[in-house]
Structure formats: structure tokens, C-alpha cells
Amino acid sequence: MNNLISVENLKFSYDAGGAFIIDGVSFKINHGETVSIMGPNGAGKSTLLLALVGILKDYSGSIEISGRKLKDFDEKTLYKTVNLVFQNPENQLFCDTVEEEILFALKNLGVSKDGAVEKLNFYAASLGLEKFMKLEPQHLSFGQKKRLALASVMVIEPEVLMLDEPSSNLDYSSKLKLIETLAGFKKAKIIVTQDIHFALAVSERLIYMENGSLIYDGGFDADNLKRKCGSIYKEISDFKGLAAARGL
Ligand SMILES: Nc1ncnc2c1ncn2[C@@H]1O[C@H](COP(=O)(O)OP(=O)(O)OP(=O)(O)O)[C@@H](O)[C@H]1O
Numbered sequence: 001m002n003n004l005i006s007v008e009n010l011k012f013s014y015d016a017g018g019a020f021i022i023d024g025v026s027f028k029i030n031h032g033e034t035v036s037i038m039g040p041n042g043a044g045k046s047t048l049l050l051a052l053v054g055i056l057k058d059y060s061g062s063i064e065i066s067g068r069k070l071k072d073f074d075e076k077t078l079y080k081t082v083n084l085v086f087q088n089p090e091n092q093l094f095c096d097t098v099e100e101e102i103l104f105a106l107k108n109l110g111v112s113k114d115g116a117v118e119k120l121n122f123y124a125a126s127l128g129l130e131k132f133m134k135l136e137p138q139h140l141s142f143g144q145k146k147r148l149a150l151a152s153v154m155v156i157e158p159e160v161l162m163l164d165e166p167s168s169n170l171d172y173s174s175k176l177k178l179i180e181t182l183a184g185f186k187k188a189k190i191i192v193t194q195d196i197h198f199a200l201a202v203s204e205r206l207i208y209m210e211n212g213s214l215i216y217d218g219g220f221d222a223d224n225l226k227r228k229c230g231s232i233y234k235e236i237s238d239f240k241g242l243a244a245a246r247g248l
């Protein structure tokens with residue numbers, strides 16, 4: 001069996017008996033695959049990630065990782081298997097310094113000091129955080145906090161890395177650094193984004209959601225997008241049209 005993640009008929013509502021925010025979603029993801037999830041505000045993308053990472057438990061349908069039900073994972077295994085960088089980095093940062101923030105998970109997982117320092121240096125450099133190591137996370141700018149939240153989770157190197165709007169608020173050079181870091185990160189990745197350029201740069205497969213339902217799951221090839229996922233095709237076409245109109 002090759003599937004790393006298998007989601008079957010997933011349904012979730014924040015209020016018992018209320019509307020389904022995730023409404024019968026099914027998909028599979030293989031080892032090493034990178035998938036972008038896109039869709040309008042309120043489509044249920046962040047909610048889906050919260051379920052996939054085991055934070056929302058009150059769902060129906062099933063989520064399996066390597067053939068094992070997500071609900072059966074103990075906390076520590078779960079942490080190392082699926083981990084999420086939240087949409088808002090403020091929800092994720094709580095240590096006194098940037099360095100401690102990146103090292104926190106590694107200490108908890110019992111990684112040796114040398115191993116932890118090696119990973120700290122690698123992810124700090126990859127995400128351009130070296131200058132900030134002794135600063136308080138709360139004193140960073142929003143984009144810098146975002147990069148720190150990314151480093152603090154990527155350093156765990158979970159089997160499935162989930163990122164919620166990772167490129168939002170990043171300047172172009174930081175975005176390029178992140179694209180390069182993700183290209184070198186060989187585990188499976190699920191990336192929720194509103195940024196079509198970023199999605200095209202980091203993934204080969206797109207899942208598009210609307211109103212809690214999955215309405216497209218496939219490649220970025222023009223014919224398929226045109227026929228089945230008109231909104232993304234329109235966004236790419238509009239951008240090309242604007243660039244051409246400016247003589248670019
Ligand atoms: N804790 C919550 N309690 C009740 N409703 C919620 C809660 N969190 C989200 N929702 C609702 O669930 C729906 C989906 O929200 P979600 O954050 O998953 O959307 P999204 O696709 O990530 O949107 P965005 O692109 O704006 O980030 C929205 O209508 C939202 O109001």
C-alpha cells in the first residue's frame with residue numbers, strides 16, 4: 001500500500017447539528033508528494049488541516065496515516081507524523097527567544113544536543129533567521145514571525161508537513177528561500193495557499209475546495225483546469241493578461 005494519507009468521506013461541523021464545514025471530503029496522498037489546497041475564504045481549508053493534524057477530533061468519516069487511524073495515534077507519535085504551521089504565527093510562538101522556539105520541539109523529542117544545533121542552524125539559515133536568534137519572538141515583524149513558525153515546525157521533519165498560508169506576508173526573497181527549502185524537504189507536504197504562483201512553484205497537484213467540498217483534485221495542466229477548475233484557470237489567465245497589457 002503506497003498511500004501515506006487516506007481521507008474518506010470526512011465531515012465536520014463546529015456546532016453539533018450545525019452546517020458541515022467539511023462536507024464529505026475524500027482524497028489520498030502518497031509518500032513524498034506535495035499538494036496545494038486552494039479555494040475561497042471560508043471554504044474550510046484551515047478546518048481541514050486542523051482535522052488532519054488531530055486537533056479537531058469530532059468528525060465523521062476516516063483519516064488514516066499509513067493504514068492506521070489518526071485517532072489511534074498517541075500524542076508524541078502524532079507530533080512527529082503530522083505537524084502544522086498555523087495560518088496565524090501568533091498562535092504558535094511562546095518561547096523567550098527565537099533560538100529556544102526552534103529548539104523547543106527537538107528538546108521534547110529527545111534529539112541530541114549536536115543534532116538539535118545542526119538542525120537549528122540549517123532551518124534558521126534556510127529561512128533567514130540567523131540575525132534574530134537572541135530576540136524575543138514577540139518583537140519580530142509579522143513576516144519574520146511567520147518564518148519562525150515555519151522553522152519551528154519544519155525542524156521536526158514530520159512525515160507530513162502541513163502549512164497554512166505559508167507565503168502570506170513574506171517578501172519575495174523570503175518566499176524564494178521558502179520555495180527552495182520546501183524543494184529540499186523530501187517528506188509529504190500539504191500546503192494551503194491563496195498564492196497561485198507559490199502553488200505552481202512548490203506542488204504538482206492541486207486540491208480545490210468550495211463550501212466544504214472538494215471540487216477539483218488533479219494537476220495544473222491547462223485543459224484540466226479550464227474544464228474543471230475555472231476559477232484557478234481564470235486567475236492564471238487574468239495574471240498573464242495583465243502582465244501582457246503592461247508589456248511584460
Ligand atoms: N472555531 C470556529 N467555530 C465556528 N466556526 C468556525 C470556527 N473556525 C472556523 N469557522 C467557520 O468555518 C468556516 C471555514 O473556515 P476556515 O477557517 O476553515 O476557512 P478557510 O478556507 O481556511 O478560509 P481562509 O481562506 O479565509 O483562511 C468559516 O465559515 C468559518 O467562519
Ligand SMILES: [Mg+2]
Nearest residue numbers: 045046047087
Ligand atoms: Mg484558512
